[in-house]
Amino acid sequence: MELDALDRAIINQMQGGFPLCANPYAEVAQQLGTSENELLARIRRLLGDKVLTRFGPMYHAERLGGGLSLAAMKIPAADFERVAGIVNAMPEVAHNYARDHALNMWFVLATETPQGQQDALDRIARETGYPVYDMPKIREYFVELKLCA
Amino acid sequence: MDAVDRAIILATQEGLPLVAQPYHAVAERVGITPGEVMERLGAMLKSGIIRRIGAVPNHYALGYRANGMTVWDVPDDRVDELGERVGKLDFVSHCYHRPRHLPDWPYNFFAMVHGHDRAEVERKALQIATLLGDADRSHEILYSTRILKKSGLRIFG
Numbered sequence: 328m329e330l331d332a333l334d335r336a337i338i339n340q341m342q343g344g345f346p347l348c349a350n351p352y353a354e355v356a357q358q359l360g361t362s363e364n365e366l367l368a369r370i371r372r373l374l375g376d377k378v379l380t381r382f383g384p385m386y387h388a389e390r391l392g393g394g395l396s397l398a399a400m401k402i403p404a405a406d407f408e409r410v411a412g413i414v415n416a417m418p419e420v421a422h423n424y425a426r427d428h429a430l431n432m433w434f435v436l437a438t439e440t441p442q443g444q445q446d447a448l449d450r451i452a453r454e455t456g457y458p459v460y461d462m463p464k465i466r467e468y469f470v471e472l473k474l475c476a
Numbered sequence: 477m478d479a480v481d482r483a484i485i486l487a488t489q490e491g492l493p494l495v496a497q498p499y500h501a502v503a504e505r506v507g508i509t510p511g512e513v514m515e516r517l518g519a520m521l522k523s524g525i526i527r528r529i530g531a532v533p534n535h536y537a538l539g540y541r542a543n544g545m546t547v548w549d550v551p552d553d554r555v556d557e558l559g560e561r562v563g564k565l566d567f568v569s570h571c572y573h574r575p576r577h578l579p580d581w582p583y584n585f586f587a588m589v590h591g592h593d594r595a596e597v598e599r600k601a602l603q604i605a606t607l608l609g610d611a612d613r614s615h616e617i618l619y620s621t622r623i624l625k626k627s628g629l630r631i632f633g
Contacts, residue, residue, distance in 0.1 A: 343528040347514040349497055367494055378537040383492035384517060385527040386485060415625040423624035430581065460581060466556065466573040468563035
């Protein structure tokens with residue numbers, strides 16, 4: 328979809344810091360020089376057209392007691408679709424990307440508990456027949472949000 | 477975190493209601509006052525259970541079509557200091573210290589870079605390389621060629 332100046336301002340403004348007050352959309356609308364109704368309609372449209380994938384609180388999985396990891400596998404091209412089917416079918420797999428490298432499948436595993444991670448990794452290795460390279464983060468560095476529309 | 481926090485998380489993990497008074501709507505679902513919803517969300521923001529309240533843009537829709545995972549072999553005793561500095565670059569969306577898997581995978585530092593095309597990602601990776609200096613023992617850029625699955629995190633429920 329085509330984005331106009333107000334769409335871009337909304338996307339840039341709303342990546343963080345949404346106010347905690349009774350009428351938060353009215354407050355943001357005022358900062359953007361538009362009306363509350365217009366802002367709500369624009370957000371609905373941006374979500375509907377998938378320009379925004381989500382709007383709301385972003386929860387931190389590990390601080391909620393869950394487990395989160397990045398893992399990679401090295402899959403021969405002829406077997407790639409079969410393995411992707413097995414990996415994608417697991418509810419613990421939140422994202423899965425093909426990447427152009429010998430390690431050509433990269434996925435994020437989110438589990439309700441940290442212990443659940445190893446079970447999920449073992450199951451993927453067993454069901455696919457390939458080793459899984461587990462790369463849980465050792466540390467996350469401070470990152471600001473700054474994708475500019 | 478208690479049962480009320482969990483109920484608030486369940487009521488908002490799909491998103492905040494798009495109505496004039498969203499916290500009132502959440503309060504009604506959870507069965508507490510709007511004031512308590514705002515207070516608890518504020519406390520979860522402060523403790524880091526909530527990273528932020530806001531919108532997540534789709535990179536592709538904004539024209540960021542090249543998604544490069546830049547991976548670096550950096551001395552372990554320098555990765556924290558350098559990671560903090562790379563994280564402050566305005567084009568890095570996530571960066572992490574992760575374990576190596578020798579000999580197949582020598583890289584211990586990951587920085588995600590989004591660009592309008594691969595040339596832009598490569599220019600940005602060069603800026604990271606310049607910042608790292610001789611701590612950059614080797615690096616690669618892994619581009620995503622296909623999204624196989626993207627369902628987002630579902631923590632509860």
